[in-house]
Amino acid sequence: MSVEPHKLDPREDTRFDRPDRRGRPGRLPPENSARITRRITALAVGIGVILMVGKTLLWQNTHSVGVLASLVHSGLDMFGAISSFIAVRYAARKPDGKYRFGRGKAESFSAVFQVCLIVFAASHLLEEVVEQIGTNHPLTHSGLAIAAMVFFVIITVWLLIAQSWAIRATGSIAVRGDRAHYLADMFANLFVIIGLAISAFTPLIWADAAVGLFMALWLLYTAYRVARLAWAQLMDMELSEEERSLIIRLAMADPRVRAVTELRTRASGPHIHIQMRLDLDETLSLSEAHDIVLKAEKRLMGDFQAADILIHPHPAGCGHAHGNRRFFSDTLPEKP
Template sequence: MSTGHAHGKSMPRKLAFATIPLSLLVLAIKLAAWHLTGSVALLSDALESIVNVVASIAAFIAIVYASKPADHDHQFGHHKAEYISAVVEGVAIVVAALLIFREAAAEMLHPTMPDDIYLGLGVNVVASLINGVWAYVLIRAGRAARSPALVADGKHIRTDVVTSIGVVIGLGLALATGYAIFDPLIALAVAAHILYAGWTLISESVGGLMDTALPPDEAEALRRAIADNAAGSSDVHDLRTRRAGSAAFIDFHLVVSADMTVGEAHDICDRLEGAIKTAIPGSSLAIHVEPEGVKAHGVRVRIE
């Protein structure tokens, strides 16, 4: 394994681990803001941060497990563990939204003006700044490493930032107008946003568990790599792909002349494998070589 590849695999693990103490720090800050004010909106923000702590621990465990090499019982690796973590995180977001709905609905019946709003808002803004920077780091690094769990964790934290912005707006309106009802109203709006974000995350993660094909940009890069490096063969067909976290699985049939030697066909396969792995890092290939005259099936690639 190259040093660069090893670093690429360890980076998501280090970031996921660092997220745990950071999420605990943010939770403590938000609980302090709620304790100072008694605001239901700030309580809703703190509730989501509790979910952040649980989700960050789940993401770390999933990334560690997913990085394990293939073994006898998991011969294609453990990559899909990250999708499971992302689904769990999506469910946790939905649970947080429902908890916020419950708290806000109760407060709607008897709204009260929070105490020490300025101090509470100041404390909450500090937590939001920490979350905003870290969410950007996680999403960017997760996409670069093709880590669904890291991206999901980053999106969850980014949702928390949106929650905090909504809370600041709601408390600002309550303070400016003197109407305490803005506090639970903004909490309800925030809960609706979180619910949507959680559902979106679950949908995307389930797609990964269902062996979704490579996205259009990667599919085009794959076809280009095959077309430019299949000289000596006459056809490529039955092309199939699937993405599993940082890994991509690709298989296709390569048609060659019936009188071509095994060595010559092997050289073409080696050339294709090198080009495809450059175009799609982390890919695993299965190439079936067959003689001309066999009926073609599935997706075909025109060889140039």
């Protein structure tokens, strides 16, 4: 079985517009990425503690289902942040003889743990809402509750801004999971404020329980989003089409490279792994082929500084495809 190569006219201008680098794994040197993720996860844990303690005190004074929903969400945020705090530090360790591909998937396992926490909390909140819907008891200290929730929104927005910057810089899936938690928490706070105001200043006392129901559904949606991110890395999903196109173009920037075939990519925490075959003129010496491969690696490392790269030189025109045929993809080749 032969595999059609990626082809590029050698006469084409090798300059190209590169895709947006923000939010992509493997772009920063591992040390820089680790420093950013360590700091942002520590900040997330601190904010989680503040939100959880503050909302616990607030719920004890108001007995609001909406505040309770937000409290449970903040509790999940804190435990999820602790999980990410540990995971990013473990994932940043250097590969060694025992883990030659590194430990990057620790971030994905942290995300799976967060999904489990979210689903558990959503189930608990649904039970609480069912119990509270028929009570219709008036809320107390509504003004204090609304003021406190506004404060919680402000500090959550500040954290989201910091997390967004960290994701743009590192592409960390653990930080993405954290940000999904806190983004949901921010909207939770906003809806709780609306529910408190409606319940306190209108006859619609049931609005507070309705907010709790909405938050339970929002938690389940958040779990789905985080699960998709974790699934992609745990199952070694290919990088995006933009990233693969960039890899091919970088490899073929040298006109002596006839084609790129058998390209495989995957992300693992802060790292990415790239392997490919370069089709070269069969008359080249081994030394010349080695020089072409080294220069291709250097170009790729310029854009993917945390990449593990494996390139196999191959004589152009040879129809033999290396490896187990089970792993040949019907979708290949993609165009550069």
